[in-house]
Amino acid sequence: MSKLTLVIGNKNYSSWSLRPWLAMKQFGLEFHEIRIPLWQPETSAKIRQYSPSGKVPVLLHGNQTVWDSLAICEYLAEEFPDIHWWPNDKAPRTLARCISAQMHSGFQNLREHMTMNCRARLSGKGMAIGVQEDIDSIASIWRECRQKFGSDGDMLFGKFTIADAMFAPVALRFVTYGVQLDNIARNYVDALMALTALQQWLKAAEVEEEIISKYEL
Numbered sequence: 050m051s052k053l054t055l056v057i058g059n060k061n062y063s064s065w066s067l068r069p070w071l072a073m074k075q076f077g078l079e080f081h082e083i084r085i086p087l088w089q090p091e092t093s094a095k096i097r098q099y100s101p102s103g104k105v106p107v108l109l110h111g112n113q114t115v116w117d118s119l120a121i122c123e124y125l126a127e128e129f130p131d132i133h134w135w136p137n138d139k140a141p142r143t144l145a146r147c148i149s150a151q152m153h154s155g156f157q158n159l160r161e162h163m164t165m166n167c168r169a170r171l172s173g174k175g176m177a178i179g180v181q182e183d184i185d186s187i188a189s190i191w192r193e194c195r196q197k198f199g200s201d202g203d204m205l206f207g208k209f210t211i212a213d214a215m216f217a218p219v220a221l222r223f224v225t226y227g228v229q230l231d232n233i234a235r236n237y238v239d240a241l242m243a244l245t246a247l248q249q250w251l252k253a254a255e256v257e258e259e260i261i262s263k264y265e266l
């Protein structure tokens with residue numbers, strides 16, 4: 050079996066990197082990690098050594114290069130079919146795929162105004178036009194998943210799936226910006242925060258030295 054290598058950005062700031070990293074850790078895959086700090090003079094050239102898109106994350110596996118967070122998760126789901134990447138049943142699996150794609154392509158206001166900054170505590174900041182609507186939509190998605198399919202655990206579909214990896218950076222944003230949440234959303238954020246792998250990511254983010262000023266409100 051070829052070695053897996055995941056190329057990521059700063060743990061404090063790179064929300065897209067966190068998604069496949071968390072899924073891989075959570076499912077116990079062994080992988081080598083290459084961290085490229087973002088927004089430095091040499092960043093672009095370094096990322097381009099690995100990534101045709103010029104962005105992280107990128108997965109290297111044998112002679113395969115896989116870029117883009119969701120494509121990486123889907124690739125791994127094909128490579129390691131015995132792992133519970135998606136819910137087993139069709140209805141929850143379809144919903145999990147829809148909300149993962151929706152996260153991947155949507156919630157622009159939240160992503161733009163509440164950028165991921167794991168270390169920071171910026172309560173009350175970032176609430177620009179459209180952000181509360183994004184928060185409400187996300188809380189409603191979480192409620193639907195938890196109420197319809199979450200009885201088997203604390204994650205959106207009970208057990209951890211790719212959908213949780215996709216929303217984990219949102220949970221971190223809600224913590225950073227002190228977002229008010231209903232009980233279901235709050236409990237879900239707490240459950241994500243309790244994951245050992247996520248705590249490992251946060252510890253590593255804590256000791257990173259780079260400061261990206263545009264993400265420090």
Ligand SMILES: N[C@@H](CCC(=O)N[C@@H](CS)C(=O)NCC(=O)O)C(=O)O
Nearest residue numbers: 058063064065104105106117118119
């Ligand atoms: N749609 C991509 C987004 C990747 C992305 O925007 N990555 C950012 C870091 S979080 C990046 O590489 N930025 C560096 C740059 O744009 O130069 C994914 O899901 O992986």
